[in-house]
Amino acid sequence: MNLLEKAKYYPISRRTFLEMTGTAVAGTVAVMTFPVCGLFRAEAAFANGINQEGRWVNAACWHNCGGRCVLKAYVIDGVVVRQKTDDTHPDSPDFPQQRACWRGRAQRQQVLGADRLKYPMKRKHWQPGGGNKELRGRDEWVRISWDEALDLVADELKRIKAAYGNQAILGQVRQGMERTLSLFGGYTTSWGSTSWGTWVDVGPAVMGPYGDAYSSTGNDRLRLRQSKLIIMWGANPAWSSGGNPAYNFLQARKAGAKFIFIDPFYTDTARVLADEWIPIRPATDAALLLGMAYVMITEDSPARPLIDWEFLNKCTVGFDAGHMPAGADPKENFKDYVLGIEDGQPKTPAWAAEICGVAPEKIRRLAIEYATTKPASVICGGASTRTHRAEQTAQAFITLACMTGNIGVPGAGTGLSCHNRAGNAGPGLVKAGDPGVPAIKNPLTSSINQNELWDAVLTGKYTAGKNDRRDIDIRCVYYDAVATLNQKMGAAKGIEAHREKLEFVVTQAFNLNTQAKFSDIVLPITTQWEKYGGFIGYGTSFSSNREILLWFSQVVDPVFEAKDDIWVAVEIGKRLGLDAKQIDPVPLKQQVFNQAAGAMVIADNGQDYEKLVTITEEDIEELGVTGKPQTGRIAFREFREKGIYQVQRAPGDHFGFTELEDYRNNPEKYPRATPSKKIEIHSQKLADKITSYGWTVKAPIAKYEKPEEGYEDTFQDWNNKVKGEYPLQLYTIHYPRRTHSLFDNVPWLREAFPQEFIMNTSDARSLGLKQGDIVKIASRHGVVVRPLYLTERMMPGVVTLGQGAWIELDEENSVDKSGNVNILEGGIPTGQGHMGANSCNVKVEKYDQELLPDVEWPQRIVL
Ligand SMILES: Nc1nc2c(c(=O)[nH]1)N[C@H]1C(S)=C(S)[C@@H](COP(=O)(O)OP(=O)(O)OC[C@H]3O[C@@H](n4cnc5c(=O)[nH]c(N)nc54)[C@H](O)[C@@H]3O)O[C@H]1N2
Ligand SMILES: Nc1nc2c(c(=O)[nH]1)N[C@H]1C(S)=C(S)[C@@H](COP(=O)(O)OP(=O)(O)OC[C@H]3O[C@@H](n4cnc5c(=O)[nH]c(N)nc54)[C@H](O)[C@@H]3O)O[C@H]1N2
Ligand code: SF4
Ligand SMILES: [Mo]
Numbered sequence: 001m002n003l004l005e006k007a008k009y010y011p012i013s014r015r016t017f018l019e020m021t022g023t024a025v026a027g028t029v030a031v032m033t034f035p036v037c038g039l040f041r042a043e044a045a046f047a048n049g050i051n052q053e054g055r056w057v058n059a060a061c062w063h064n065c066g067g068r069c070v071l072k073a074y075v076i077d078g079v080v081v082r083q084k085t086d087d088t089h090p091d092s093p094d095f096p097q098q099r100a101c102w103r104g105r106a107q108r109q110q111v112l113g114a115d116r117l118k119y120p121m122k123r124k125h126w127q128p129g130g131g132n133k134e135l136r137g138r139d140e141w142v143r144i145s146w147d148e149a150l151d152l153v154a155d156e157l158k159r160i161k162a163a164y165g166n167q168a169i170l171g172q173v174r175q176g177m178e179r180t181l182s183l184f185g186g187y188t189t190s191w192g193s194t195s196w197g198t199w200v201d202v203g204p205a206v207m208g209p210y211g212d213a214y215s216s217t218g219n220d221r222l223r224l225r226q227s228k229l230i231i232m233w234g235a236n237p238a239w240s241s242g243g244n245p246a247y248n249f250l251q252a253r254k255a256g257a258k259f260i261f262i263d264p265f266y267t268d269t270a271r272v273l274a275d276e277w278i279p280i281r282p283a284t285d286a287a288l289l290l291g292m293a294y295v296m297i298t299e300d301s302p303a304r305p306l307i308d309w310e311f312l313n314k315c316t317v318g319f320d321a322g323h324m325p326a327g328a329d330p331k332e333n334f335k336d337y338v339l340g341i342e343d344g345q346p347k348t349p350a351w352a353a354e355i356c357g358v359a360p361e362k363i364r365r366l367a368i369e370y371a372t373t374k375p376a377s378v379i380c381g382g383a384s385t386r387t388h389r390a391e392q393t394a395q396a397f398i399t400l401a402c403m404t405g406n407i408g409v410p411g412a413g414t415g416l417s418c419h420n421r422a423g424n425a426g427p428g429l430v431k432a433g434d435p436g437v438p439a440i441k442n443p444l445t446s447s448i449n450q451n452e453l454w455d456a457v458l459t460g461k462y463t464a465g466k467n468d469r470r471d472i473d474i475r476c477v478y479y480d481a482v483a484t485l486n487q488k489m490g491a492a493k494g495i496e497a498h499r500e501k502l503e504f505v506v507t508q509a510f511n512l513n514t515q516a517k518f519s520d521i522v523l524p525i526t527t528q529w530e531k532y533g534g535f536i537g538y539g540t541s542f543s544s545n546r547e548i549l550l551w552f553s554q555v556v557d558p559v560f561e562a563k564d565d566i567w568v569a570v571e572i573g574k575r576l577g578l579d580a581k582q583i584d585p586v587p588l589k590q591q592v593f594n595q596a597a598g599a600m601v602i603a604d605n606g607q608d609y610e611k612l613v614t615i616t617e618e619d620i621e622e623l624g625v626t627g628k629p630q631t632g633r634i635a636f637r638e639f640r641e642k643g644i645y646q647v648q649r650a651p652g653d654h655f656g657f658t659e660l661e662d663y664r665n666n667p668e669k670y671p672r673a674t675p676s677k678k679i680e681i682h683s684q685k686l687a688d689k690i691t692s693y694g695w696t697v698k699a700p701i702a703k704y705e706k707p708e709e710g711y712e713d714t715f716q717d718w719n720n721k722v723k724g725e726y727p728l729q730l731y732t733i734h735y736p737r738r739t740h741s742l743f744d745n746v747p748w749l750r751e752a753f754p755q756e757f758i759m760n761t762s763d764a765r766s767l768g769l770k771q772g773d774i775v776k777i778a779s780r781h782g783v784v785v786r787p788l789y790l791t792e793r794m795m796p797g798v799v800t801l802g803q804g805a806w807i808e809l810d811e812e813n814s815v816d817k818s819g820n821v822n823i824l825e826g827g828i829p830t831g832q833g834h835m836g837a838n839s840c841n842v843k844v845e846k847y848d849q850e851l852l853p854d855v856e857w858p859q860r861i862v863l
Contacts, residue, residue: 280357
């Protein structure tokens with residue numbers, strides 16, 4: 001019997017279990033088994049005999065997903081036996097419970113999974129200097145003591161610093177080691193937008209920085225109900241904004257909004273909400289938007305106005321030759337570009353249709369519907385701008401919202417509305433206070449764009465700006481809560497960099513995730529369930545929706561030899577001769593107290609904020625922290641026990657929000673922070689900024705430019721429509737099994753969501769493939785294998801695979817078995833160096849070998 005099998009079936013006493021998890025206490029002995037699913041199973045044992053009273057603890061679901069919901073864990077004598085979600089008040093559409101999704105409800109299989117890392121480990125064939133580097137990711141592991149591990153890490157950091165300088169250390173850290181490495185002389189970082197695509201640069205440049213900079217440009221959820229038309233443009237909240245955003249959209253539908261979905265996939269969200277689905281090829285949205293603009297421009301008439309000239313005149317520059325910003329070439333206006341006056345190519349619906357795949361008549365109808373149904377909201381996920389060259393796309397969205405006057409009116413809006421802000425824009429109504437930890441500045445400024453990261457490690461060169469290529473010599477990567485190797489494009493090259501160049505790779509982790517697997521030293525870390533506690537919500541590093549502040553507490557003791565990230569940062573710091581007090585100046589308990597004491601909640605007038613928490617002398621004494629009593633809305637202990645403060649909402653309250661409302665109503669009084677003080681359909685500042693990054697020359701207006709590895713690149717000969725070697729368009733969806741790479745190992749989720757490769761039935765037929773076949777998917781950059789899922793819900797010519805699977809190499813056949821999308825995608829820097837994850841070309845064929853369902857794979861249990 002191998003170790004895994006033993007772990008699954010070996011009966012252990014409760015005492016042994018508690019000893020293993022570091023929580024041993026004297027008590028009765030009950031028999032427990034590890035179940036097939038790999039959780040330290042305790043329910044059966046407790047149900048079978050020990051009728052002990054347990055307690056519900058507010059447990060964190062701290063991952064970077066769209067939700068951040070209430071989770072509660074039932075703990076009996078140090079063991080979690082049940083989980084539940086928000087039952088703190090009755091559920092209603094205006095005051096909804098913050099219910100957890102399936103991942104949150106499976107959280108204990110992650111925190112108490114049989115595959116938790118138990119001890120510090122060293123790669124068997126690692127030596128200072130790298131040892132046998134090509135064994136990274138496939139070597140054996142050797143258990144070492146914490147002392148040995150910390151000494152090895154500190155010694156190696158010192159050696160690398162002495163030999164190559166601090167620049168040689170690439171830090172992918174944010175849990176404490178960023179402080180240690182900064183005090184140690186600094187480290188190289190990486191940069192580039194992932195989540196919000198090109199909105200990060202385009203939105204603030206074109207509109208002037210707005211409220212909640214990246215996340216939302218529309219309405220709060222109650223005002224969204226005033227919308228008559230909601231276009232879900234590459235937005236799938238049912239999968240990618242867990243918690244209750246999809247429920248909020250449902251209320252808008254019930255209030256009368258029509259829903260149109262523009263997406264290559266007929267999503268689960270569309271199944272619930274869609275009145276119409278318009279399939280579109282990935283990375284071609286700008287073409288569709290320009291085709292719509294053409295209809296609006298050419299068919300606008302006094303009898304049926306399709307353009308809000310008043311808004312354009314009053315609030316924007318750059319639409320036509322008569323309204324150009326100072327210094328701009330009048331020929332470079334948007335209208336003339338659309339009409340083809342400048343380049344001889346009118347951007348007609350027929351022109352757009354050839355690119356985006358939406359029929360010309362449908363484009364015309366959509367344009368007229370968008371221009372005449374008011375107010376209309378365009379709700380974008382990050383996806384349509386997470387493609388190469390997508391600056392044009394974000395800018396085109398804003399341009400069309402201006403043309404139709406759908407800006408600054410309750411129920412109207414455009415742009416990013418995803419993640420935790422999906423359908424609920426606006427400032428936080430309740431916010432945590434500052435934990436009180438002073439920041440430490442990294443003295444180094446060397447930073448490599450995410451798309452060039454592994455290339456830079458291998459070649460020693462990176463782009464620092466236009467005509468500015470610099471040398472860099474990375475020898476070490478330090479990872480904590482950043483899954484760079486798994487989550488950045490170009491992972492195939494990343495593996496090469498790990499196996500060829502790097503001398504030292506360290507990971508702090510709670511399971512053997514991808515970065516841990518490819519490391520030399522792995523340090524076992526506690527999860528949030530094993531720490532003192534904390535907050536989730538605005539003002540914290542885990543922001544939620546604007547109406548809630550969650551307070552989570554410790555659920556279980558640290559398992560095995562797991563230690564907190566900050567403890568590791570301090571211990572390494574001490575060995576590097578640094579001041580421990582600077583690394584960890586404020587104990588976590590005091591930080592949590594500071595966050596509670598500084599928490600603020602919106603006043604009824606919707607303008608002012610007031611203290612949230614009432615704190616007494618006894619509270620301060622009980623905690624043993626420094627602080628002063630204060631009066632707020634909720635008692636300290638009541639809040640901690642309840643685990644949530646949720647602001648009550650009701651239609652007509654003062655907490656409604658519409659982005660740019662003030663500006664639209666009074667542009668003189670509330671000018672935008674752009675050079676013209678207006679919304680800039682023509683933005684030289686944006687063009688200059690994008691061009692200055694060094695990869696792409698951008699025009700000041702939204703033009704369609706062919707993306708790298710978009711639809712056009714599926715052809716060998718575009719003019720004669722001859723397909724090339726990689727004829728299909730792949731995009732990479734945020735998949736329900738995981739939050740990025742997190743939860744990928746959880747057996748219940750593996751079973752429910754098998755990481756299937758999604759393809760249209762007709763494409764499969766032409767390739768001779770059938771439902772369930774194991775297929776090999778190859779791109780210009782790498783190869784993965786997966787089971788095939790055929791459906792009419794996917795547009796022909798387009799395929800998708802969930803992002804985030806843990807790389808699982810079949811070394812013999814040179815394929816990744818997990819379907820990690822970043823093996824397929826190459827790091828191609830364009831525009832603002834954002835992630836272009838939804839533009840990639842692939843070919844698909846039947847795989848000649850077996851592939852077991854993921855749930856049947858051995859868990860990554862070491863030692
Ligand atoms: N389950 C789960 N949820 C998550 C996350 C996760 O990892 N897992 N991650 C969270 C994070 S950090 C983020 S940033 C958000 C991301 O949230 P989003 O960007 O909204 O999510 P995606 O799934 O990438 O894409 C949303 C929809 O866009 C469609 N789409 C893809 N490409 C295109 C395109 O080019 N044009 C058009 N029109 N549609 C397109 C997809 O089919 C999908 O239905 O999700 C958050 N929520
Ligand atoms: N191809 C493609 N790639 C993508 C995307 C895509 O759509 N397509 N989506 C992108 C997006 S939107 C995002 S936001 C990024 C996300 O990229 P990342 O933020 O790098 O991804 P996560 O998987 O969330 O990484 C978190 C890691 O930290 C670990 N971790 C969590 N908590 C702790 C802790 O307290 N301590 C320590 N030491 N470790 C911890 C987890 O186990 C996990 O390995 O991925 C991007 N990658
Ligand atoms: S949506 Fe996110 S925070 Fe909410 S339960 Fe699911 S994984 Fe956890
Ligand atoms: Mo993201």
